[in-house]
Amino acid sequence: MxxxxxxxxxxxxxxxxxxxxxxxxxxxxxxxxxxxxxxxxxxxxxxxxxxxxxxxxxxxxxxxxxxxxxxxxxxxxxxxxxxxxxxxxxxxxxxxxxxxxxxxxxxxxxxxxxxxxxxxxxxxxxxxxxxxxxxxxxxxxxxxxxxxxxxxxxxxxxxxxxxxxxxxxxxxxxxxxxxxxxxxxxxxxxxxxxxxxxxxxxxxxxxxxxxxxxxxxxxxxxxxxxxTADAARRAAEVANRAKTQFFAAASHDLRQPLHALGLFAEALRGKSQDEEVVQLVASINDSVDALEGLFSELLDITRLDSGGVQVSPRHVAMQEVFRRLRLHFEPTAFEKGLSLRFRGGRHAAHADPVLVERILRNLLANAIRYTDDGGVLVAARPRGDRLLLQVWDSGRGIAAADQDRIFEEFFQVEPHEVPADQRKGLGLGLAIVQRLARLIEAPLSLRSAPGRGSVFGVSVPLGRMAAVDPPAAVPARRGGPTLAGRCIVMVEDDLAVRSGLEVLLKGWGAQLHSFDGLPALRAWLADRAPDAPAPDLLIADYRLGQQDSGIDAIRLLRAAVGAALPAVVVTGSVMSHLEQEAQAEDFHLLMKPVAPNRLRAMINFKLARG
The missing domain is CATH 1.20.140 (Butyryl-CoA Dehydrogenase, subunit A; domain 3)
Incomplete structure (x- = not known):
């Protein structure tokens, strides 16, 4: 041209x-x-x-x-x-x-x-x-x-x-x-x-x-x-946006069947006592988790390369960040027999909470993945006017020759020595950590020795606790698989996902009202008796038909039964700024595909808090 x-x-x-x-x-x-x-x-x-x-x-x-x-x-x-x-x-x-x-x-x-x-x-x-x-x-x-x-x-x-x-x-x-x-x-x-x-x-x-x-x-x-260069740059920007939109759309569309697959697999495990069936279900869930990790890594790299990540620093209590990390990673650490501890939650950081949490998520996921015995510690320690966030593990450690390369894209340390069940991902997790750390101008550090574990650290400005809302207490985990006597409203437009959730939640004993969109929810609310008991929880997909969203479902149901109704939004789209909306509308976010144990942990947390 x-x-x-x-x-x-x-x-x-x-x-x-x-x-x-x-x-x-x-x-x-x-x-x-x-x-x-x-x-x-x-x-x-x-x-x-x-x-x-x-x-x-x-x-x-x-x-x-x-x-x-x-x-x-x-x-x-x-x-x-x-x-x-x-x-x-x-x-x-x-x-x-x-x-x-x-x-x-x-x-x-x-x-x-x-x-x-x-x-x-x-x-x-x-x-x-x-x-x-x-x-x-x-x-x-x-x-x-x-x-x-x-x-x-x-x-x-x-x-x-x-x-x-x-x-x-x-x-x-x-x-x-x-x-x-x-x-x-x-x-x-x-x-x-x-x-x-x-x-x-x-x-x-x-x-x-x-x-x-x-x-x-x-x-x-x-x-x-x-x-010519300007035209090429504009074409590259258009192509980059198209690539980002393609990845986002592909991620959402592919996460839907994966999400349904995980739900059906868990429902199958609950209905069968056959040991071979239980092992097959576990393998299915592992594959779903691996694919979800691949999608997240690819989309994070795409967003960072296209400049789609905006930094919005504010004072954030580390206890709140640790609470979300515990909720996300505690089931995984428990399955591997690892202890997961958090220290320094009383401190605050002045940084973008979403990006800081994403950095710690990637470091914590790596630490749990490559640790076979012992545990993982996440700590926040003041260092002058900075707050040092560290992730300690007792894993295999990293050789000195590899420590300069582990932040490169697609580089994984000695994959032939890693067990087959842990060879997941594209080697992008630490590359994403490094780019996010540069984006928020937070120095990144590493200390490691083979056989003695690793310590990753990131230094952010120290925040003020006075400017932060006090963190909510973390409720104790509820024992037992039953949700008997609990009324849950679900809004999901995908038939396969809705069917999987219905089987799973009813198998846990919940009383379920399931709808395929806002029109059906409005009709149910219109026919509902004024003295009927309020639902205990709402689970809604973010993208619903006719340009509706799960946030619209939350507002509609809360307007009818009370603003204190706990809510969970499940989404396969990672390109939107849903974290900010979750804080503004007081709901929790789960990314598809949702592992059933994570869904159960979230339901227990929301019901206990409600």
Whole structure:
């Protein structure tokens, strides 16, 4: 795709150098320079004419002197009028107007040169030596002064010099005095030196024109390349946005069946006591978790590369961040027989809570994945005006040779030594951590030794607890699988996911009201008895039909049964800023596919809090 002016539209340096006054840009610059110096030229000519009149008055016949002055005055006024007309021309000047301005200026200038030659022819024979010298000096001064002005027009300069000098040489040769004839030879020599001076100026002018031509040529190429680069950048931005939107849409669409698969698998486990079936269900859930990790890593990298992550720092209590991390990772750590501890929740950080939590999530997921025995500690420790967030593990550790590479994309430490059930992901988790740390300007550190575990740290500004709402107490985990006596409202437009959730929640003993969208929910609320007991929990998908959302379902149901209704929103879209909406609307967010144990932990937490 070509953008901007083609190179052929600009005059080449060779064209400008060969005919500088004929090239469009060269002619325009030349004409502008001619008219720029016209006021100075007119003033100097007027001064020279006054000198000639003063020197020759009373020597030359008055009639001849005043005739010359009259012609000079008419010519001087004509040149002044031309300069005034040029200054009043319309902009931009058409290309075909520049030659006419140049021809008019050259004509009047040559007439002025002829008038000075006529002054030498008429006045030289009447004066004495002083008067003749003064006359010749005036004429030579104007001829020499025209060198830089007419250097771009070699033939016009030659004509100008000839009209000034040749009448002077001719009238001196016609004088009977030998000194006058000798002076004629001197004038011929001066004429030759003037032409040589003009030639040197001409060469210098050619070099200037050549440099300007090359500059103009490069400028056009630069503009063309800049336009091409801008077009390529815009195309890349469009492609990047399209890629991000594609990943987001693909993630949402693929997470739906994965989410349903996990729910059906868990429902199957609850209905079968066969050990082989239980193992198959566990394998299905592991595969679903691995795919969810791949989607999250790819989308995080895409968002960071496209600049789609905005930093919004505020004072945040670490206890609140730790509570969410505990809720998310405690089941995973328990399954592996690891202890998961949190220290320093009484401190606060001044940073973007979503990005800080994402950094700790990735570090914590890595720590649990690569730790087989012992435990994981997440700590917050003040260090001056900074808060050091650390994730300690008692895992395998990282060799010194690999510590500089683990933050690279797609790099995984010794994958052949990692058990098959832990070879998950693309090796993007720590790369995402590093990019997020750079985004929030938080230095990242690592200490590790093989066989002795690892400590990852990130330093953020220390916050103020006074500016943070006190964290809610973490309720004790409820024992037992039953939800008997609990009324749960579910809004989900995907048939497979809705069916899986219905089987799972009813298997846990819940009384369930299931709807495929807001219209069905409104109809149920309209038919519901005023004294009917309020639901205990709402579970809604974020994207519903007809441009509705789970947040709309929360508002609708809370308006009917009370603002204290606990709510959980389940979504497969990770590109939106749902974390901020969750805080504003007081609901918790679960990302699809949701592992059944995580769903159960969240339900227990919300019911206990409610």
């Amino acid at each position: 070509s953008v901007g002016l083609p190179l052929a539209a600009a005059p080449s340096p060779e064209e400008l150098l060969a005919e500088p006054a004929r090239a469009p840009s060269g002619r325009a610059d030349l004409v502008r320079s001619l008219f720029t110096y016209t006021p100075v030229s007119l003033a100097s000519h007027l001064l020279g004419a006054a000198v000639v009149v003063v020197v020759m008055r009373g020597v030359v016949p008055d009639e001849r002197l005043w005739w010359w002055c009259a012609v000079f005055g008419v010519l001087w006024v004509a040149r002044l009028a031309l300069a005034f007309a040029f200054s009043r021309r319309r902009h931009p000047t058409p290309l075909d107007a520049w030659p006419r301005w140049q021809a008019a200026w050259n004509t009047l200038t040559l007439l002025a040169a002829g008038l000075w030659g006529l002054a030498a022819w008429w006045f030289y024979g009447w004066g004495d030596a002083l008067q003749k010298t003064a006359l010749l000096m005036v004429i030579f001064s104007y001829c020499a002064g025209a060198v830089p002005l007419l250097v771009g027009q070699q033939r016009i300069f030659l004509a100008f010099a000839s009209l000034c000098f040749l009448p002077s040489v001719a009238v001196m040769l016609l004088q009977p005095s030998t000194s006058d004839r000798g002076l004629a030879l001197v004038m011929v020599l001066i004429f030759g030196l003037t032409l040589l001076l003009g030639r040197n100026y001409q060469r210098a002018f050619h070099r200037v024109i050549e440099l300007k031509a090359r500059t103009d040529h490069l400028l056009v190429r630069l503009q063309q390349e800049k336009a």
